[in-house]
Amino acid sequence: MPIACPMHRFDDPAISAPRTHDLSDLLDIGPSTFADRYGSAPIAVRHHLVDHPLLTVERLAELADELPAEKTEHNLGNISTVVADAEVPSLEVSAGEVARTIETSQSWLILRNIELVPRYKALLDACLDEVEPIAGRKEGPMGGREGFVFLSAPNSITPSHFDPEHNFLLQIRGTKTMNVGEFQDEAMEHRELERYYGGGHSNMPSEPRAIVPYPLEPGDGVYVPPHAPHFVQNGPAVSVSLSITWRTPVTERRALAYQANARLRRMRLTPKPPGTSPTADRVKEAAVLTNRALNRRIKRVRGAAN
Numbered sequence: 365m366p367i368a369c370p371m372h373r374f375d376d377p378a379i380s381a382p383r384t385h386d387l388s389d390l391l392d393i394g395p396s397t398f399a400d401r402y403g404s405a406p407i408a409v410r411h412h413l414v415d416h417p418l419l420t421v422e423r424l425a426e427l428a429d430e431l432p433a434e435k436t437e438h439n440l441g442n443i444s445t446v447v448a449d450a451e452v453p454s455l456e457v458s459a460g461e462v463a464r465t466i467e468t469s470q471s472w473l474i475l476r477n478i479e480l481v482p483r484y485k486a487l488l489d490a491c492l493d494e495v496e497p498i499a500g501r502k503e504g505p506m507g508g509r510e511g512f513v514f515l516s517a518p519n520s521i522t523p524s525h526f527d528p529e530h531n532f533l534l535q536i537r538g539t540k541t542m543n544v545g546e547f548q549d550e551a552m553e554h555r556e557l558e559r560y561y562g563g564g565h566s567n568m569p570s571e572p573r574a575i576v577p578y579p580l581e582p583g584d585g586v587y588v589p590p591h592a593p594h595f596v597q598n599g600p601a602v603s604v605s606l607s608i609t610w611r612t613p614v615t616e617r618r619a620l621a622y623q624a625n626a627r628l629r630r631m632r633l634t635p636k637p638p639g640t641s642p643t644a645d646r647v648k649e650a651a652v653l654t655n656r657a658l659n660r661r662i663k664r665v666r667g668a669a670n
């Protein structure tokens with residue numbers, strides 16, 4: 365299967381690795397490379413969704429109208445590659461309107477949890493079902509499957525941030541460059557993740573280091589592992605991308621450990637970073653889960669009393 369990712373053709377093992385077969389009708393990934401890099405490093409992929417009828421701008425505008433308002437977000441896109449908080453300006457119009465006028469709106473639009481609409485859930489499952497046998501051997505079942513659509517005005521920027529899930533970013537229309545890097549150092553990684561899991565925004569205060577650009581044209585995609593810092597630069601035309609994400613027992617345990625650390629830090633303690641002690645991580649995981657169960661019980665009791 366030909367690969368249209370020229371900057372990575374020779375220097376990225378994900379591209380130069382021999383391809384034995386397609387994983388599915390929709391995604392084209394080198395299975396052995398995916399197994400090696402899954403959970404730890406980005407991988408360039410190809411896909412076959414460019415002409416899918418559910419992914420035209422018109423059908424996505426209908427999806428924007430159909431999704432609950434809280435599942436859509438749009439912001440002006442002519443901003444810097446670093447925006448340290450969530451304060452990005454936006455237009456005072458509906459998400460569907462932003463989609464329909466994306467050529468001129470200077471905005472980017474996110475449609476979240478598209479799996480809430482059954483026809484889009486079927487599309488997500490079709491993509492992930494044949495990846496799961498390989499992914500599952502390393503990190504367990506692919507739970508929490510969620511889909512996001514990004515419509516972006518020409519030249520808009522998604523600033524430096526990280527995401528908690530495994531992610532396939534698949535380019536459908538236009539071009540963009542996904543720039544994937546690393547935290548400046550381990551201390552920053554733990555600090556940022558603890559801040560995020562303690563309730564903060566995922567935008568970062570600085571650009572990642574050691575950035576590898578993944579230029580994406582329609583039919584290209586990139587697998588981005590959880591917490592890999594990245595920013596996105598859109599090309600000179602309207603861009604449509606589909607992001608398919610999932611979580612695993614490993615990502616969930618890591619999240620619980622960071623949540624516990626954030627709470628301990630608020631109690632003026634100095635917890636060890638996740639991964640330092642498996643025993644400490646298990647205790648923290650149990651403490652957060654117990655606390656959540658307790659809070660749910662208190663809410664139920666309060667609800668019954670009112």
Ligand SMILES: [Fe+2]
Nearest residue numbers: 525526527594
């Ligand atoms: Fe992201």
